Amino acid sequence: MSNPCYGRKRGYSRRAVLAQVGLGGVAATLGQLRGVRHAFAQDDGRPWYFLDDAEARWLAAACDTLIPEDEYPSASQAGVVDFIDFQLASDYGAGAGLYMDGPHQSGTPEQGYQFAFPPSDLFRNAIDALLQDDPPLTELDAEGRHEALRGLSESEDNLTDDIPAQAFFTELRTLTNQGYFADPIHLGNHDYAGWQMVGFPGAHAYYLSTVDDHNRHHPAPPMGVAHDRSGGSSLPRLIERGE
Amino acid sequence: MADYILPKTDVVIVGGGWTGLTTAYELAREGQRCVVLERGRDRHTATSFAGPEEHDELKYALHHAHMMELRKETLTFRNTRDQRALPMRRLGSFLPGSGLGGAGIHWNGQLWRPLPSDLEMRSHYADRYGADFIPDELSIQDWGVSYDELEPHLEFFERICGTAGTAGNLDGEPREGGNRHEGPRASGYPNPPMKQPIATTLFGEAAARLGMSPFPMPSANVTQAYENPYGAQLHPCTYCGFCERFGCGYHAKADPIICVYDRIKDHENFEIRCDSQVLRVEKASDGKTATGVTYLDKSGVEYFQPADIVCLNAYALWNVHLMLVSGLGEPYDPETRSGVVGRNYSYQTIAAVDVFLDDEIVTNPFMGAGALGVAVDDFNGDNFDHSDLGFLGGGYIACTQYHGRPISYQPVPEGTPAWGAEWKKAVRDNYLHHTGIVVHGSSAATPDNYLDLDPTWKDAYGRPLLRMTFDFPQNDRKMSDYVLQRAVEIAEEMDHVRSISTINRAAQDSRYSLVPYQTTHNAGGAVIGTDPRTSVVNRYGQMWDHHNVFVFGACLFPQNLGYNPTGPLMGLAYWTLHHLKSDYLSNPRPLMDA
Numbered sequence: 001m002s003n004p005c006y007g008r009k010r011g012y013s014r015r016a017v018l019a020q021v022g023l024g025g026v027a028a029t030l031g032q033l034r035g036v037r038h039a040f041a042q043d044d045g046r047p048w049y050f051l052d053d054a055e056a057r058w059l060a061a062a063c064d065t066l067i068p069e070d071e072y073p074s075a076s077q078a079g080v081v082d083f084i085d086f087q088l089a090s091d092y093g094a095g096a097g098l099y100m101d102g103p104h105q106s107g108t109p110e111q112g113y114q115f116a117f118p119p120s121d122l123f124r125n126a127i128d129a130l131l132q133d134d135p136p137l138t139e140l141d142a143e144g145r146h147e148a149l150r151g152l153s154e155s156e157d158n159l160t161d162d163i164p165a166q167a168f169f170t171e172l173r174t175l176t177n178q179g180y181f182a183d184p185i186h187l188g189n190h191d192y193a194g195w196q197m198v199g200f201p202g203a204h205a206y207y208l209s210t211v212d213d214h215n216r217h218h219p220a221p222p223m224g225v226a227h228d229r230s231g232g233s234s235l236p237r238l239i240e241r242g243e
Numbered sequence: 244m245a246d247y248i249l250p251k252t253d254v255v256i257v258g259g260g261w262t263g264l265t266t267a268y269e270l271a272r273e274g275q276r277c278v279v280l281e282r283g284r285d286r287h288t289a290t291s292f293a294g295p296e297e298h299d300e301l302k303y304a305l306h307h308a309h310m311m312e313l314r315k316e317t318l319t320f321r322n323t324r325d326q327r328a329l330p331m332r333r334l335g336s337f338l339p340g341s342g343l344g345g346a347g348i349h350w351n352g353q354l355w356r357p358l359p360s361d362l363e364m365r366s367h368y369a370d371r372y373g374a375d376f377i378p379d380e381l382s383i384q385d386w387g388v389s390y391d392e393l394e395p396h397l398e399f400f401e402r403i404c405g406t407a408g409t410a411g412n413l414d415g416e417p418r419e420g421g422n423r424h425e426g427p428r429a430s431g432y433p434n435p436p437m438k439q440p441i442a443t444t445l446f447g448e449a450a451a452r453l454g455m456s457p458f459p460m461p462s463a464n465v466t467q468a469y470e471n472p473y474g475a476q477l478h479p480c481t482y483c484g485f486c487e488r489f490g491c492g493y494h495a496k497a498d499p500i501i502c503v504y505d506r507i508k509d510h511e512n513f514e515i516r517c518d519s520q521v522l523r524v525e526k527a528s529d530g531k532t533a534t535g536v537t538y539l540d541k542s543g544v545e546y547f548q549p550a551d552i553v554c555l556n557a558y559a560l561w562n563v564h565l566m567l568v569s570g571l572g573e574p575y576d577p578e579t580r581s582g583v584v585g586r587n588y589s590y591q592t593i594a595a596v597d598v599f600l601d602d603e604i605v606t607n608p609f610m611g612a613g614a615l616g617v618a619v620d621d622f623n624g625d626n627f628d629h630s631d632l633g634f635l636g637g638g639y640i641a642c643t644q645y646h647g648r649p650i651s652y653q654p655v656p657e658g659t660p661a662w663g664a665e666w667k668k669a670v671r672d673n674y675l676h677h678t679g680i681v682v683h684g685s686s687a688a689t690p691d692n693y694l695d696l697d698p699t700w701k702d703a704y705g706r707p708l709l710r711m712t713f714d715f716p717q718n719d720r721k722m723s724d725y726v727l728q729r730a731v732e733i734a735e736e737m738d739h740v741r742s743i744s745t746i747n748r749a750a751q752d753s754r755y756s757l758v759p760y761q762t763t764h765n766a767g768g769a770v771i772g773t774d775p776r777t778s779v780v781n782r783y784g785q786m787w788d789h790h791n792v793f794v795f796g797a798c799l800f801p802q803n804l805g806y807n808p809t810g811p812l813m814g815l816a817y818w819t820l821h822h823l824k825s826d827y828l829s830n831p832r833p834l835m836d837a
Contacts, residue, residue, distance in 0.1 A: 187300070194649055
């Protein structure tokens with residue numbers, strides 16, 4: 001199959017993901033990357049905060065199906081798996097903003113989140129269930145992954161006793177989207193992939209003299225909270241396809 | 244029993260937002276010792292909300308860093324009484340604030356006045372269309388206070404905020420470019436209207452061609468350097484696009500910290516205690532007054548703060564909750580339709596049109612402000628003939644440009660898949676070529692929409708959660724559908740339009756949902772009026788049952804109007820404070836006979 005993870009287009013590091021690259025390939029790739037700023041970023045052995053390797057591989061396959069590569073990076077190329085890993089390890093994953101007192105029971109769609117567990121458990125248990133699929137998502141080609149995720153999004157079934165497939169899919173899609181477009185300080189949107197794509201200039205925002213200058217796109221390149229022209233986030237981790 | 248009993252103060256104020264800090268300002272300067280108890284943390288506009296750190300969409304807009312913490316307090320929700328209400332475990336439909344300044348920190352700054360007829364809703368419709376016109380399912384009523392009585396107070400708050408806009412009715416004199424439907428105003432807006440981007444300009448041109456009267460949305464995003472009547476300095480808005488859900492570190496969006504708190508914080512009669520959670524209002528044995536409030540500090544120590552006057556200035560929902568857990572006023576019973584606390588809870592009825600423009604138009608959606616927009620009021624309130632429509636109420640239609648924050652702002656045409664390559668391309672292709680039109684509709688009260696206490700779930704302080712029972716009444720569904728069609732007509736008339744799509748939160752086949760954000764405009768539950776059988780407070784905002792308890796905020800609205808609530812509720816606040824200062828303080832008593 002073609003290897004999607006090399007080179008740089010339009011200034012994005014195409015460090016990669018979900019590809020059968022051996023160490024030689026990685027080293028060769030890194031050599032081509034002008035954007036490598038952190039020595040740390042070259043350490044392919046960086047541990048995940050929350051995920052294990054199998055979960056990370058599943059997420060890379062799923063997220064890249066939701067946001068595939070085109071002229072702009074795929075989700076995992078933009079660091080979305082790193083983003084989700086960090087989210088699951090921190091307040092979002094722990095349900096810090098949620099009211100979690102029992103008793104718990106399932107409600108109507110209008111009543112919203114009623115799980116007895118926080119989002120980190122939702123992801124872990126749902127992905128672990130989905131890893132039992134045969135063949136697993138990671139082994140499917142692009143079309144197969146698309147069909148698998150369409151099935152997940154439309155399924156009326158539960159993944160586990162207490163996780164409806166659609167509820168997990170909605171949360172997964174939300175986090176993937178956030179990871180592609182949130183400020184790079186949260187580890188996704190690497191090199192401003194998402195912001196470059198739509199033309200959003202970022203956090204340094206002052207448009208008093210341009211708001212009524214009609215029909216002229218604001219030329220400023222994106223700049224995030226970290227005040228770094230290339231986003232300030234470390235390179236996405238390398239995720240190899242196989243064991 | 245409280246751990247400590249504190250020295251008595253003249254006035255204790257529950258909540259440090261717009262109404263609470265204003266109450267403290269006005270009464271402290273009248274010689275009253277005021278103690279403000281704020282459940283959230285101390286924070287300040289200058290240091291807490293400075294860009295670029297503040298401009299983090301994930302942290303503030305989506306993870307709600309400025310909002311209330313549900314782990315401490317939340318509510319349970321159901322659409323109808325035959326369902327079991329379940330806890331609101333995650334914020335969604337509305338976003339109450341917490342911390343100094345309250346929700347006044349993260350509002351948009353859309354600062355409207357009520358229509359004169361809004362304040363006399365039942366009698367106005369009965370007079371114009373006959374009493375039979377009012378649908379039986381509705382429990383709408385008059386406010387008991389008229390537009391003319393509120394006008395000086397509405398005007399004063401517009402000056403506190405340095406409001407930007409164009410007057411449409413100056414003392415009965417129509418003015419070109421303003422809202423010709425508004426009630427007569429004694430003076431124009433203190434600042435000129437905001438600059439308009441291309442999309443809102445196209446909307447205004449289309450509405451004018453259809454014979455409507457477009458005008459710039461009245462805005463508390465200030466348009467030039469300005470000093471308010473309290474001496475606060477406000478700066479011109481930068482159109483940064485981080486307004487609603489964010490504090491404004493530019494000092495350009497009027498907020499309660501800059502506009503009020505900074506001007507009173509050093510006064511000898513003013514004291515604020517943050518991280519102070521009021522648990523209940525204590526009642527006197529005479530049954531006619533309250534004695535003060537019991538609250539917890541951050542370390543869990545419980546205090547009783549005695550006071551001569553208790554002012555309830557929490558967010559609408561939590562004022563009602565505090566009354567219910569304190570046994571203040573008679574709780575509403577939907578079975579017998581008796582009692583008042585929790586009665587006539589209402590919301591806001593929201594619909595929208597997405598307008599996709601051709602590539603000649605570059606909208607730059609990220610150049611935005613919370614109150615940046617062009618509106619028409621031709622289908623709000625009773626500004627249009629309802630004779631044959633079968634509903635009452637209405638809403639304003641506005642083309643707005645709040646922000647282009649890229650997680651939340653991903654407009655794609657109808658029929659686009661929700662993910663995948665085609666979706667990704669559509670996001671890219673439409674981001675700079677889209678605008679939105681909102682239909683901001685009224686919410687009529689019904690006997691079945693109400694607030695009470697939940698029998699099962701408790702908050703972090705052991706109190707029963709508030710229980711909300713709400714769905715959109717048929718009246719509002721019809722209203723929303725009708726006004727949305729008018730908005731579609733304007734969209735279709737706009738130049739450069741490729742396609743449009745609509746969304747209606749109150750569509751016929753849907754139910755009100757707690758999940759998608761709609762507005763933080765919860766209203767009613769402790770309503771104002773002239774009859775103690777149908778109102779919690781009299782027309783001065785004073786509780787019928789306990790004359791030294793005064794109530795503030797949108798919980799007073801007998802039903803919600805088609806406007807954002809901050810203008811009307813602050814008009815009411817200054818009206819109440821005027822009567823407190825000029826009448827009650829010198830002779831504390833019920834200001835109206837029950």
